[in-house]
Structures are given as structure tokens and as C-alpha cells.
Amino acid sequence: MKIICIGRNYSEHAKELNSEVPTEPVIFMKPKSALLFPEKPLYYPEFSDDIHYECELVVRICKNGKYIQEKYAHKYYNAITVGLDFTARDVQQRQKEKGLPWEIAKAFDGSAALGEFIPIDANTNIDNINFELKLNDRTVQKGNTNEMLFSVHQILEYVSQYFTLNIGDVVFTGTPAGVGPVNVYDKLEGFIEGQKLLHVDIR
Numbered sequence: 402m403k404i405i406c407i408g409r410n411y412s413e414h415a416k417e418l419n420s421e422v423p424t425e426p427v428i429f430m431k432p433k434s435a436l437l438f439p440e441k442p443l444y445y446p447e448f449s450d451d452i453h454y455e456c457e458l459v460v461r462i463c464k465n466g467k468y469i470q471e472k473y474a475h476k477y478y479n480a481i482t483v484g485l486d487f488t489a490r491d492v493q494q495r496q497k498e499k500g501l502p503w504e505i506a507k508a509f510d511g512s513a514a515l516g517e518f519i520p521i522d523a524n525t526n527i528d529n530i531n532f533e534l535k536l537n538d539r540t541v542q543k544g545n546t547n548e549m550l551f552s553v554h555q556i557l558e559y560v561s562q563y564f565t566l567n568i569g570d571v572v573f574t575g576t577p578a579g580v581g582p583v584n585v586y587d588k589l590e591g592f593i594e595g596q597k598l599l600h601v602d603i604r
């Protein structure tokens with residue numbers, strides 16, 4: 402399976418990192434070994450002093466597809482959750498400055514945390530979904546998919562030009578503003594429409 406991630410998909414988040422607002426989706430991937438399954442802790446990695454949370458809506462692919470058109474993209478996923486795109490911000494900053502790839506900052510073990518998936522159906526409007534992250538019971542990120550620069554369906558069209566989407570692949574669709582650092586003993590909880598789906602402790 403593939404873990405496909407979209408960067409800078411909310412303009413307020415791009416601004417908070419002093420990044421350009423992109424004109425095309427920014428794509429990167431994480432390996433399967435990056436998965437952090439529900440209720441598992443993230444062990445703070447020794448190579449960073451600045452691990453950040455990025456709370457994102459995640460869709461799960463249910464049908465193989467290449468060159469998916471935006472108007473048919475709704476047929477290619479059937480479950481959503483919230484995920485955390487953990488990022489070693491200090492390492493990422495160094496890589497960016499040197500113009501080097503991001504993987505060591507973005508794709509390390511445990512960097513792709515997933516909540517429990519919930520099924521969606523024809524009544525779900527993917528372009529109007531509220532999600533939220535709490536850090537130690539305090540809300541730190543709030544987003545709605547209607548604030549995305551590129552919608553879920555536009556993302557699937559774009560990504561599938563380059564990479565065949567396969568059943569079981571997951572797509573992290575970008576984080577809204579409000580990212581920040583985590584510390585050992587922090588508790589992170591993610592919600593969709595008020596329903597708690599994700600819980601990660603930092604150890």
C-alpha cells in the first residue's frame with residue numbers, strides 16, 4: 402500500500418510556514434513502515450528536537466484507478482478518518498535549505514498516524530467536513546475540507562496521473578493552520594464532526 406500526502410493544501414498553513422501557496426498540489430509519500438496504527442504511541446525519535454503534529458483528513462482508496470477524472474473520483478474511496486502527518490520540522494528545515502528531499506523529516510517510523518476509519522456514502526459531502534485536533538484536551542487545530550486549495554477529488558485526479566491508486570492506499574489531504582510541537586507525555590486526539598477517531602500518546 403501507499404501513503405500519499407499532500408503538502409500546503411490550506412493557504413493559512415502555507416503562510417505560517419512561510420511557504421508559497423502552490424499552483425499545483427504538492428505531493429510526497431511515506432512508506433508502509435511509517436504507519437502508526439490506532440491507539441499506538443509515537444516514540445519520540447532521537448534525530449529530532451522539533452517533532453510537529455499536522456492533523457489531516459485521510460481518505461482510503463477502495464478501487465484501483467489510473468487517470469481518474471475529478472467527476473468520477475468519488476467512486477474511488479469509501480472511508481475517511483483523521484491522521485497525523487508527524488514532521489521533524491528541524492530536519493525538514495535543513496533539507497529545504499539544501500534543496501534536498503524530505504523523507505527523513507516526513508517518512509520516519511510512526512510518522513503516519515491513522516485514526517479509525519469510518520465508512521462514507523453517497524450522502525457524505527467530502528467538501529464540507531469538519532475535523533479537529535486536541536492536544537492535552539485543548540483544541541489546537543480546526544479545519545474544514547471546504548478550505549482546501551485542492552479538493553479531495555482534484556487531488557485524486559492529479560495524483561493518479563502519476564501513480565496508479567490501489568485498494569488500501571491512503572491519502573493525507575493536507576493540514577490547516579495551527580501546527581505545533583509535541584513533547585513526551587503529550588496526548589493527541591483527532592475528531593471528525595465531533596466524533597473521536599484518533600488517539601496518540603507521545604512516549
Ligand code: MG
Nearest residue numbers: 455486575576
Ligand atoms: Mg502534512
